[in-house]
Amino acid sequence: MSQEIIDSRDGLLALCRQLEQSHWLALDTEFMRERTYYPRLCLVQIANEERIACVDPLLVEDLSPLGELLLRRDITKVVHAGHQDLEIFHQLYGEVPAPVFDTQIAATLAGFTPQIGYARLVEEMLGVTLDKTHTRSDWSRRPLAEAEYAYAANDVRYLRDIYLRLHQQLDNNGRLTWLEHDFAALVDDRRYRSEPGEAWKRVKQIDRLRPRAFTIARELAAWREREAMQRDRPRQWLLRDEMLLDIARRQPADRNALNAVRGASEALQRARVQPEALLAVVAEAAELPAASPPPRAANRLDPAQEPLVDILMGVLRQCADNADVAATMIASRKDLEKLVGGQRQLPLLEGWRGEIAGRTLLAVLEGQRDV
Secondary structure (H helix, E strand, C coil): CCCEEECCHHHHHHHHHHHCCCCEEEEEEEEECCCCCCCEEEEEEEECCCCEEEECCCCCCCCHHHHHHHCCCCCEEEECCCHHHHHHHHHHHCCCCCCEEEHHHHHHHCCCCCCCCHHHHHHHHHCCCCCCCCCCCCCCCCCCCHHHHHHHHHHHHHHHHHHHHHHHHHHHCCCHHHHHHHHHHHCCHHHHCCCHHHHHHHCCCHHHCCHHHHHHHHHHHHHHHHHHHHHCCCHHHHCCHHHHHHHHHHCCCCHHHHHCCCCHHHHHHHCCCCHHHHHHHHHHHHCCCCCCCCCCCCCCCCHHHHHHHHHHHHHHHHHHHHHCCCHHHCCCHHHHHHHHCCCCCCHHHCHHHHHHHHHHHHHHHCCCCCC
């Protein structure tokens, strides 16, 4: 079955009318993000059992019919490692298409390698080796070659068969409902909101700053995020993390002090940022109450508790082997340390992870079950 190229509004309307009776739709995107804050959607691949289409959003300006289709709650959207795809649609339509079925997550419960890539899964499940020639194509360029459309269409062509097989296998094994927690988390609107006030959490080594410098760095990160969103530029293009931290440490009060920060003058000029704007952020942040950075790590366990973690690691591996699931997909050693340390709001204890291992681990820890 060859792919259709949808490059007009009439074509998109006709496609959506024909797909609206589907129970599920395989979905993928091609996008560019190297020079922008928001991903630039360049192609949407969509398929059901009868049709495969590539919708060209650079030629079809009004994508609202596609949005109406994808936001229908009676159609499951099938994706593979779909976080970025869902982020794009959240940006376009203001909400996340739901419900979803992510084959990368589902494959974990079917015994495949954690975080398995699409090409690898296609090869292992279907015996098909995908051509990787166009992996680095510039999807914003037009016209695209026929081979590029075919390459893109393959991302949903085989996704259909993988979905049907995984769905059947997990249903037969009684594990289909185990995925509900993970899939619900994947379409949680909060995952896709850009909150400038939380941007400091992405700045590496910010927790090493003293309280006053941390407060300034936090406000600089929020300012940078707002600027990046407004200009649609990568945040690091505006101000690199290491320079942001250096400015926070030095707390420059005027241009001369700011220029003393290595590379700052050139960076701001290149990004077309007025030094006065950045200095104003520093000055306003300096007036705020100094806040301590969050702790670098959870409190260390008592030496007597470390053997408990070792015991739980063994129980975890046994539970994972019994379920034919990789132990690393259930919990890490740090997760078990948190469990021993008294934390209970952990993914380990929820959903399918709790079903496979979490409850057993907790029972062992609390002495309700022998190892």
